[in-house]
Amino acid sequence: MEQKDEVQKSTGQRNIEEKTVGSKGAEIKNTVRKTAGSKKKRKRTKKRKRNRKSLWQRIRGAELDGKSLLIGIGFGALLVLLVVLGIFRCSSSKEEEKTSGLDLDASEPEISVQLLDVNEYSRPGTETDPITGIVIHYTANPGSTAQANRDYFNGLQDGHGTSVSSHFVVGLQGEIVQCVPTWEVAYASNERNHDTISIECCHPDETGVFTDKTYASMVQLTAFLCRKFQLNEEAVIRHYDVTGKNCPKYFVEKEEAWNVFKADVKAALEKGEK
Numbered sequence: 495m496e497q498k499d500e501v502q503k504s505t506g507q508r509n510i511e512e513k514t515v516g517s518k519g520a521e522i523k524n525t526v527r528k529t530a531g532s533k534k535k536r537k538r539t540k541k542r543k544r545n546r547k548s549l550w551q552r553i554r555g556a557e558l559d560g561k562s563l564l565i566g567i568g569f570g571a572l573l574v575l576l577v578v579l580g581i582f583r584c585s586s587s588k589e590e591e592k593t594s595g596l597d598l599d600a601s602e603p604e605i606s607v608q609l610l611d612v613n614e615y616s617r618p619g620t621e622t623d624p625i626t627g628i629v630i631h632y633t634a635n636p637g638s639t640a641q642a643n644r645d646y647f648n649g650l651q652d653g654h655g656t657s658v659s660s661h662f663v664v665g666l667q668g669e670i671v672q673c674v675p676t677w678e679v680a681y682a683s684n685e686r687n688h689d690t691i692s693i694e695c696c697h698p699d700e701t702g703v704f705t706d707k708t709y710a711s712m713v714q715l716t717a718f719l720c721r722k723f724q725l726n727e728e729a730v731i732r733h734y735d736v737t738g739k740n741c742p743k744y745f746v747e748k749e750e751a752w753n754v755f756k757a758d759v760k761a762a763l764e765k766g767e768k
């Protein structure tokens with residue numbers, strides 16, 4: 495240990511000597527690192543100044559003529575330009591991919607409230623936990639209307655053993671029917687029934703693609719509910735994200751369409767804030 499201390503001490507002394515020499519104008523590569531407090535800071539600043547000076551001297555020493563200097567600056571500028579262009583291109587193409595350009599906001603859409611009778615098969619009357627998500631579904635019943643789906647849910651009370659419902663159904667013409675109050679549990683999203691709002695969406699055919707009117711109402715209703723429950727588009731999920739079920743079919747099979755939907759909800763929310 496003592497030996498080591500001595501070595502360190504003598505190294506320190508050598509460094510100080512080197513520094514002294516350096517200040518007289520010789521080339522400096524290593525200077526003292528282990529100095530205390532404010533002294534250290536002052537010495538660093540001095541060192542930087544010296545380095546700058548020596549760089550300039552080096553440039554002059556190398557007899558860098560005007561031509562090579564211009565070429566250097568030219569290359570530098572070109573590099574900066576390319577980087578800027580690259581960033582701009584990336585961000586703009588990202589924007590283009592994102593939304594479908596719908597002019598929607600998060601205001602309350604027109605809703606036909608037709609609450610189901612309280613019954614054990616479709617409206618248990620159970621209060622939800624705080625709402626943390628919005629779950630999107632498709633009816634899997636091509637061509638059926640919002641009204642028909644609502645009436646089906648209500649008819650389940652007559653007892654066939656099936657338990658299913660949804661807070662909202664969005665129809666083929668973009669009409670919205672509410673079946674269950676948002677503070678009560680609906681039977682749509684399995685283990686997420688207790689803390690989510692469900693939206694069933696009608697579709698004209700087997701592909702599960704939504705009509706433009708259905709789609710627009712889905713975006714506005716979802717944005718409205720997000721704002722109501724202080725959520726953002728990240729809280730919007732598919733039934734698929736809960737159970738792995740192919741629902742809503744189109745948004746499961748076309749991941750990019752799902753991303754566009756969420757981006758549309760986000761855009762509607764941002765517009766609603768203004």
Ligand SMILES: [Zn+2]
Nearest residue numbers: 631632733741
């Ligand atoms: Zn579903």
